[in-house]
Each structure stands twice: as structure tokens, then as C-alpha cells.
Amino acid sequence: MRLTPVKQSPALSELAGGPVWLKCEHHQETGAFKLRGAANAVARLGDVAGVTTASTGNHGRALAYAARQVGLPAVICVSRLVPENKRAAITALGAEARVTGASQDEAFEEARRLEREEGFALIPPFDHPDIVAGQGTLGLEILDQLPDAATLAIPLSGGGLLAGVALAAKARRPEIRIIGISMERGAAMAASLSAGHPVEVEEVETLADSLGGGIGRDNRLTFALCRDLMDGMILLSEAEIAAGIRHLAREDGETVEGAAAVGAGAVLAGKLRARGGPLVLLLSGGNIDPALHREIVGETS
Numbered sequence: 001m002r003l004t005p006v007k008q009s010p011a012l013s014e015l016a017g018g019p020v021w022l023k024c025e026h027h028q029e030t031g032a033f034k035l036r037g038a039a040n041a042v043a044r045l046g047d048v049a050g051v052t053t054a055s056t057g058n059h060g061r062a063l064a065y066a067a068r069q070v071g072l073p074a075v076i077c078v079s080r081l082v083p084e085n086k087r088a089a090i091t092a093l094g095a096e097a098r099v100t101g102a103s104q105d106e107a108f109e110e111a112r113r114l115e116r117e118e119g120f121a122l123i124p125p126f127d128h129p130d131i132v133a134g135q136g137t138l139g140l141e142i143l144d145q146l147p148d149a150a151t152l153a154i155p156l157s158g159g160g161l162l163a164g165v166a167l168a169a170k171a172r173r174p175e176i177r178i179i180g181i182s183m184e185r186g187a188a189m190a191a192s193l194s195a196g197h198p199v200e201v202e203e204v205e206t207l208a209d210s211l212g213g214g215i216g217r218d219n220r221l222t223f224a225l226c227r228d229l230m231d232g233m234i235l236l237s238e239a240e241i242a243a244g245i246r247h248l249a250r251e252d253g254e255t256v257e258g259a260a261a262v263g264a265g266a267v268l269a270g271k272l273r274a275r276g277g278p279l280v281l282l283l284s285g286g287n288i289d290p291a292l293h294r295e296i297v298g299e300t301s
């Protein structure tokens with residue numbers, strides 16, 4: 001596990017009306033923060049035949065990495081929407097990437113079967129106390145690096161990341177603001193929060209593919225934690241996400257995936273400003289198909 005760097009973004013600071021810092025967690029081993037939760041969950045396992053999960057990519061990759069470190073077999077169930085580069089990254093770590101179903105929820109069925117019938121431990125991507133606790137180390141790390149942070153902008157999907165970071169950061173600094181950011185297309189947590197209970201949304205393709213997938217109808221932890229701890233929520237169009245990717249590459253020299261570009265996208269769209277102190281954008285992952293990244297960064301606009 002790496003202590004990932006923070007750096008100031010001059011161009012985004014200008015636009016946001018105050019200091020903007022980038023927490024460069026896309027430089028984490030496996031290319032995303034998911035290793036924090038997965039490694040914590042694996043470290044706490046008893047005697048199991050192996051580990052399994054359903055994943056849009058980064059959690060599966062992190063679990064494969066954490067399992068290999070302790071010599072456990074890993075079967076990662078992925079839906080047909082998951083990009084080829086993310087599947088290849090899982091296989092390269094010695095795990096099986098089992099392609100099954102048209103959505104995250106359908107891929108989850110196969111993971112449940114492995115748990116039921118083959119003695120595997122199912123390590124879910126977000127809705128588990130060990131996962132939330134592991135992701136929460138990021139909140140502590142950010143406040144170690146930037147003790148006067150006023151706002152944390154957190155990419156939001158199932159909410160394990162936001163819940164963990166918010167719990168940890170607010171324990172140390174109660175006045176800190178936590179803003180969740182998702183894409184307009186298929187944001188399950190946003191739909192669930194406005195309905196007042198977990199709801200299913202249709203899963204569609206988005207540039208922020210790591211933010212796709214449901215929160216689970218039987219969500220135990222992250223729905224309530226996000227409802228209670230989040231201070232605001234922003235939704236972005238596909239064009240706004242692309243602008244974030246492009247800006248981070250051209251102005252800040254950082255290659256990130258769509259999910260990680262939402263903070264920059266929100267600042268560029270005028271939807272997020274620095275208020276009362278440093279605004280920290282969490283760059284959550286860097287696992288983007290290189291050809292797609294080149295295409296987006298090369299576009300003029």
C-alpha cells in the first residue's frame with residue numbers, strides 16, 4: 001500500500017475561487033483506492049476456499065491483488081459492460097475473471113453461488129464494514145496531509161468510499177464538508193436518496209464506468225451512512241466528465257479514469273467551489289483504456 005501524494009492545482013484553484021488540491025490516489029497499487037478496503041477485508045478472513053466478488057473492475061482487481069498476497073484463489077465475477085483492459089488486469093494478477101450477466105447485479109448472482117456452494121468468501125465492493133473501514137483510511141490520510149481541508153469531493157457509486165472517508169474525516173474534523181459526485185446517467189445512490197430507500201436504476205454505459213451499478217436493494221450500511229454524512233451531491237453529464245479527464249491531463253499532468261475526474265468536472269462546470277479553505281478532489285483511480293484517454297484528451301473544446 002502506498003501513501004499517495006497530494007498536489008495543488010493552479011488552474012482549478014483559479015476557477016474554484018480558492019485552493020484546490022488533488023489527492024492522487026490513482027497512483028495507488030492496482031491503480032485505485034479499492035485496495036485499501038480489499039486488503040483490510042482479506043486480512044480479517046478465517047479459513048476459506050478462496051475469495052470472490054462481483055466488480056465493475058477496480059474492486060475485482062484489488063481483491064485479486066490482496067488474495068494473491070496471502071496465497072488465496074480468487075474468482076472475480078464481472079458483467080459484460082466491464083471494459084477489456086480491466087478484465088485483463090484481473091487475469092494478470094492470477095485470478096479468474098468470470099464474465100457473467102449484463103449488469104453488476106447479475107454478476108453478483110454468480111458470486112453468491114460460489115459462496116453458497118463452494119466455500120468462497122464473498123467480499124462485496126462497498127457494503128461491508130471491513131471495506132468501509134479500509135476506504136476510511138483515505139480520510140485520515142488526507143487530513144494528515146492537509147489538516148485544514150474544508151471540503152472533500154468524493155466520487156460516489158455504492159458509497160463505500162464516501163461512507164468510510166466521511167466517518168473518518170468527520171471524527172477528526174466535524175466541520176468538514178463531504179460532497180458526493182456521480183454521473184447523471186444511472187446514479188443509483190442519488191436515485192435511492194431521493195426515494196428515501198434503496199432503489200434499482202437501469203445500468204447504462206458511462207465514461208465513469210467505475211461509478212456504475214446498483215447499491216443493492218438490501219443495502220445494510222452505505223445507504224444510511226451516505227444519507228447521514230453527505231453534505232451535498234452533484235451530478236455530471238458525460239461531456240462534463242470528459243472535460244474533467246481532459247483538464248486533468250492537459251493542465252495537471254494526471255491520467256485518470258472517468259470516475260476520478262468528476263471533481264475536476266464539477267469545478268469546470270461551475271457546480272463546485274472552494275469555500276472556507278482548501279477543496280480536495282479525490283482522484284480515485286487511473287484505470288482508463290489508453291485509446292479512450294487519448295481520444296478524449298485530443299478532442300478540442
Ligand SMILES: *Cc1c(COP(=O)(O)O)cnc(C)c1O
Pocket residue numbers: 032034058059125126155156157158159160161162210211257259260284285286
Ligand atoms: C469504486 C470506485 C468509486 C466509487 O466507490 P464506491 O465505494 O462504490 O462509492 C470511485 N472511483 C473509482 C475509481 C472506483 O473504482
